[in-house]
Amino acid sequence: MKLKRLSLRRSVREGPAALAGDANDGPAVAASRGADGAAGSPPVASADDTFEASPPAGPPEPFNGTSSGPASSSTLPEPPPLHAPAAAATPRGGGKFGWRVVAAALLVALAALAMHRLQRNRTGEEEVSLRPPPGTPLRPGVADPTQATPFYAPSFATYASADNPPPSLAALRALAHGFGPLDPAAAAAAVPPSASAADRLTFRRSAPGARVVVVPDFHGDAAQTCRALVAARVLELEPSWTDAVDPADPCTAAASAPDPLSLAAAARWTGRDATLVHTGDFTDRGDVVVGLLALLRSLGDQAGDGRGWGRRCPRTHPVAPSDLNQRRPVYRRRKRPEAQSSL
Amino acid sequence: MIGNHELMLVRGQHHYVEPGAWSEGTAAASDLFAASVEAAAAPGALSGILPAPTTPARARDALAHLALWSPGGPLAAELGARSLIGVAVDDTLFGHAGAIPTWLVKLGPRTLSDVNAATSAWLAGAPPPDYLSTDVLRRGAGGPGVEVALSSPYGPVWTRAFAGRPVTRGNEVGLDYVAEAECALLHATLAEATAEWARAHLANPASVPPPPARGLRRMVVGHTPQLGRATSGCEGRLIRLDTAMSAKMALPGFGSGPPTALELVWSGGVGDDDDGLRDATLIQNQVGTPQTKIEVPLEEARVVIDTRRDPSELR
Numbered sequence: 131m132k133l134k135r136l137s138l139r140r141s142v143r144e145g146p147a148a149l150a151g152d153a154n155d156g157p158a159v160a161a162s163r164g165a166d167g168a169a170g171s172p173p174v175a176s177a178d179d180t181f182e183a184s185p186p187a188g189p190p191e192p193f194n195g196t197s198s199g200p201a202s203s204s205t206l207p208e209p210p211p212l213h214a215p216a217a218a219a220t221p222r223g224g225g226k227f228g229w230r231v232v233a234a235a236l237l238v239a240l241a242a243l244a245m246h247r248l249q250r251n252r253t254g255e256e257e258v259s260l261r262p263p264p265g266t267p268l269r270p271g272v273a274d275p276t277q278a279t280p281f282y283a284p285s286f287a288t289y290a291s292a293d294n295p296p297p298s299l300a301a302l303r304a305l306a307h308g309f310g311p312l313d314p315a316a317a318a319a320a321v322p323p324s325a326s327a328a329d330r331l332t333f334r335r336s337a338p339g340a341r342v343v344v345v346p347d348f349h350g351d352a353a354q355t356c357r358a359l360v361a362a363r364v365l366e367l368e369p370s371w372t373d374a375v376d377p378a379d380p381c382t383a384a385a386s387a388p389d390p391l392s393l394a395a396a397a398r399w400t401g402r403d404a405t406l407v408h409t410g411d412f413t414d415r416g417d418v419v420v421g422l423l424a425l426l427r428s429l430g431d432q433a434g435d436g437r438g439w440g441r442r443c444p445r446t447h448p449v450a451p452s453d454l455n456q457r458r459p460v461y462r463r464r465k466r467p468e469a470q471s472s473l
Numbered sequence: 474m475i476g477n478h479e480l481m482l483v484r485g486q487h488h489y490v491e492p493g494a495w496s497e498g499t500a501a502a503s504d505l506f507a508a509s510v511e512a513a514a515a516p517g518a519l520s521g522i523l524p525a526p527t528t529p530a531r532a533r534d535a536l537a538h539l540a541l542w543s544p545g546g547p548l549a550a551e552l553g554a555r556s557l558i559g560v561a562v563d564d565t566l567f568g569h570a571g572a573i574p575t576w577l578v579k580l581g582p583r584t585l586s587d588v589n590a591a592t593s594a595w596l597a598g599a600p601p602p603d604y605l606s607t608d609v610l611r612r613g614a615g616g617p618g619v620e621v622a623l624s625s626p627y628g629p630v631w632t633r634a635f636a637g638r639p640v641t642r643g644n645e646v647g648l649d650y651v652a653e654a655e656c657a658l659l660h661a662t663l664a665e666a667t668a669e670w671a672r673a674h675l676a677n678p679a680s681v682p683p684p685p686a687r688g689l690r691r692m693v694v695g696h697t698p699q700l701g702r703a704t705s706g707c708e709g710r711l712i713r714l715d716t717a718m719s720a721k722m723a724l725p726g727f728g729s730g731p732p733t734a735l736e737l738v739w740s741g742g743v744g745d746d747d748d749g750l751r752d753a754t755l756i757q758n759q760v761g762t763p764q765t766k767i768e769v770p771l772e773e774a775r776v777v778i779d780t781r782r783d784p785s786e787l788r
């Protein structure tokens with residue numbers, strides 16, 4: 131309706147020339163409708179178009195020339211019959227502007243989609259939709275965790291399709307165990323045996339004065355991982371490794387090492403009593419995953435971490451003062467006041 | 474920490490495995506299992522791999538990955554032996570995406586330790602421990618199991634609640650509210666974890682160390698790449714460390730991030746005793762340029778962390 135009013139103003143301002151120009155736009159429309167539309171008058175009109183086309187006190191204005199033929203562009207159009215059935219309406223006004231409105235909406239939608247993609251690309255993290263649309267029928271016989279506990283995300287059922295059926299966890303485990311014998315005792319030894327052991331695993335105090343070094347997501351890049359650990363002064367590489375490559379950046383060799391486990395073999399822990407924490411996501415996206423896991427294991431073994439929960443915290447509060455005085459590193463010894471030092 | 478990509482591997486979701494990682498995993502599986510990879514790659518055995526393998530070589534690689542990373546597999550057991558969902562060291566709480574109090578509350582009391590224990594048992598291929606204080610983490614015992622629980626998009630492995638600037642940008646005015654909500658959630662998280670630590674210490678003072686005198690006052694997360702450098706929020710109490718430093722994470726126009734590490738050094742607080750307080754220093758070593766260190770500010774927290782307190786007073 132707004133577009134139509136604009137057209138009205140334009141026709142008033144520019145006179146019959148604009149109307150003629152408008153009229154030339156739609157000969158095909160006029161031809162297609164002109165079979166029963168005698169004298170250029172619209173054969174039928176919807177209720178909206180009737181209201182718009184025949185204002186009560188409007189000037190004699192042929193509202194637009196599209197639906198009226200070229201011959202009638204300068205004549206007054208007949209008012210549409212009031213008894214015209216609305217059900218048989220032809221979208222006359224939409225014939226001129228409808229496709230533009232649709233195109234504009236399409237452009238807006240495309241622009242919004244492009245902006246959305248741009249925002250997602252800026253973060254660099256592809257969002258994986260973990261939720262099926264509501265009401266999605268799941269395969270029969272598949273236990274859907276969302277049905278029982280809608281708080282949690284579904285797992286395989288999300289990605290299930292006719293040609294990609296979801297597996298069962300029992301099948302996955304059986305498949306994994308089919309590769310070779312596992313040592314159940316060694317695997318179970320990593321599980322904290324009691325609630326207090328789990329608490330000790332979760333809540334730790336590092337050694338007094340010791341550093342805590344945190345490194346973020348590796349994502350399978352051995353060279354960058356090596357650089358971060360070297361910069362944090364918890365890792366050194368063996369001289370043989372260092373001599374073979376650029377001494378300024380020995381970690382470049384990690385990217386092209388033929389054996390991914392060689393980096394772990396050349397790694398030396400130099401963090402002493404520091405605690406190393408990585409924030410996860412060392413897998414995927416990169417090419418070295420097993421090598422990074424081996425590197426973390428090597429560093430953990432050299433740092434005295436053992437098997438995780440047992441021997442991480444060497445000393446807890448309260449600390450004996452004599453013990454603390456003996457073990458205090460030099461770099462954090464604080465200057466005593468003059469009066470005390472002279473005594 | 475155990476990230477969402479480790480979780481995906483353990484669950485058999487191979488959406489982000491690169492060609493180099495495929496071959497590496499196959500080689501490792503061949504070494505570990507005496508070349509039984511080829512023999513075990515029977516047709517139909519891989520019907521559940523995601524995404525579905527398209528070639529026989531890829532099917533063999535997927536089978537090797539599945540064997541290595543499934544619960545009870547050697548790499549999954551190694552992961553579970555050393556990595557956790559959430560851990561607190563001194564005054565800092567660590568997580569991959571960040572612990573969520575509401576998510577923990579749904580799992581029952583004293584839950585961070587329970588989640589760690591249940592995850593470790595799950596990765597080791599062992600049944601859930603009997604001492605879990607809640608049945609939610611036990612599959613088949615009234616709960617979906619820790620595997621399904623961890624896959625929640627609002628859990629400590631997947632959430633974007635601590636991602637900083639929202640992914641979907643809305644009204645610029647609303648960003649302040651986003652930051653406020655993020656900090657409020659952070660303070661609730663730290664308070665909940667501190668209370669849990671104190672409860673664990675009081676229950677067993679001989680083995681569990683006491684929490685720091687001023688409680689947990691910082692959380693370090695990864696998970697969501699920040700552009701260029703690690704960022705901090707909430708007056709330095711939240712440190713988002715992921716800088717997309719992997720070359721495969723390079724963003725168009727930005728490239729991959731610098732090698733990043735965070736160093737937490739004793740702040741030399743009151744007395745000669747180490748009171749557990751650490752100062753954070755960000756280490757970013759761009760190759761070819763001198764190493765830069767950026768101090769991450771953290772104002773002294775003189776207030777006792779209390780969930781009932783207005784978060785604006787804590788900031």
